[in-house]
Amino acid sequence: MDMRPIGVFDSGLGGLTAVRSLRQILPEENLIYFGDTARVPYGGRARETLLKYARQDVRFLRSFDLKAILVACGTVSTTSLSTLRSENELPIVGVVEPSCQRALTVTKNKRVGIIATLASIRSGAYEAALRRMDPEVEVISRSCPLFVPLVENGRIEPGDVVIETVAREYLEPMRDEGIDTLILGCTHYPLLTKIISHVMGPDVTLVSAGEESAFELKRLLKAEGLRADESRQGEAEFYVSDRVEDFERIASLFLQEDLRHTARRIDIDQY
Ligand code: DGL
Numbered sequence: 001m002d003m004r005p006i007g008v009f010d011s012g013l014g015g016l017t018a019v020r021s022l023r024q025i026l027p028e029e030n031l032i033y034f035g036d037t038a039r040v041p042y043g044g045r046a047r048e049t050l051l052k053y054a055r056q057d058v059r060f061l062r063s064f065d066l067k068a069i070l071v072a073c074g075t076v077s078t079t080s081l082s083t084l085r086s087e088n089e090l091p092i093v094g095v096v097e098p099s100c101q102r103a104l105t106v107t108k109n110k111r112v113g114i115i116a117t118l119a120s121i122r123s124g125a126y127e128a129a130l131r132r133m134d135p136e137v138e139v140i141s142r143s144c145p146l147f148v149p150l151v152e153n154g155r156i157e158p159g160d161v162v163i164e165t166v167a168r169e170y171l172e173p174m175r176d177e178g179i180d181t182l183i184l185g186c187t188h189y190p191l192l193t194k195i196i197s198h199v200m201g202p203d204v205t206l207v208s209a210g211e212e213s214a215f216e217l218k219r220l221l222k223a224e225g226l227r228a229d230e231s232r233q234g235e236a237e238f239y240v241s242d243r244v245e246d247f248e249r250i251a252s253l254f255l256q257e258d259l260r261h262t263a264r265r266i267d268i269d270q271y
Contacts, residue, residue, distance in 0.1 A: 012240075112182075
C-alpha cells in the first residue's frame with residue numbers, strides 16, 4: 001500500500017479529462033494536478049521549448065513526494081516523454097501508447113484517424129505507435145490548432161457557432177476518409193466530445209487519450225504494488241500558473257464538482 005499522491009499535468013484544462021477518469025477508477029488515490037495556464041497552448045511550440053516546460057512542470061510536481069506521474073498532455077507525451085523518464089526514477093505514464101492500443105482494439109476496418117496538436121502530429125509519435133502495434137493499419141492524421149484556445153475559453157457547448165464551424169472544417173475531411181475510430185490525441189479534445197461526435201456521426205468511435213492513460217496508470221500501480229488503501233476517499237489538489245478563477249469555473253463544469261476557491265496559483269518560473 002502506498003498513500004503518496006499521483007502527479008498529473010497538462011498545459012491547462014485538458015488533463016482534467018484524465019483526472020475525471022482517475023477519480024472514477026481510482027477514487028482512493030490523492031491527486032496533485034498542475035495546469036500550466038500561463039503558457040497554454042503548448043501545441044504549436046518547438047521541441048526544445050516543450051522539453052523545458054515539461055521539465056519545470058515535473059520539477060514543480062516533484063516538490064511533493066509522489067509515487068507516479070501521469071503526463072496528461074499529448075504534446076508533452078509525443079515530444080518529451082522518453083527524456084522525462086530517463087531523468088526521473090519514478091514511474092511516468094504518457095497518453096500515446098494506451099490510446100493507440102485502445103484504438104486498435106476498437107477498429108474493425110483498420111482505418112484509424114488521429115487528431116492532435118501541431119507538435120504532436122509533427123512528431124509522428126501516434127502514427128509510429130499505431131504502425132508498430134499493427135503494420136496493416138491505415139492512419140489519417142490532422143492537427144486542430146484552434147481547438148485548444150477555444151476550449152480554454154470555454155467554447156465547448158453544442159450550439160456555439162464558432163466551435164461548430166471550426167470542428168466541421170477540421171473533421172469533415174476525416175469523416176470522408178471512412179475511418180471508424182478517431183483518437184482524440186490531445187487531452188483537451190474530449191471536452192469537445194459532443195461537438196466532435198456530432199460531426200463524425202454514430203459510426204465513428206472516439207478514443208480519449210486522457211481516459212486511456214488513466215487505465216494504464218491503474219494497471220501500473222497494481223503491478224508495482226503502489227495502490228492506496230481502497231477503503232478511503234482520495235482528494236485532489238489543483239495548481240495553475242495563471243488566474244485561478246477561469247480555471248476553477250471551467251474545471252468545475254467539467255468535473256461536476258464545485259472547485260471555487262480551491263485552486264492555487266504558483267510561479268512556474270521558480271522551478
Ligand atoms: N492538452 C495538451 C495535449 O494533449 C496540450 C494542448 C496545448 O496546450 O496546445 O496536447
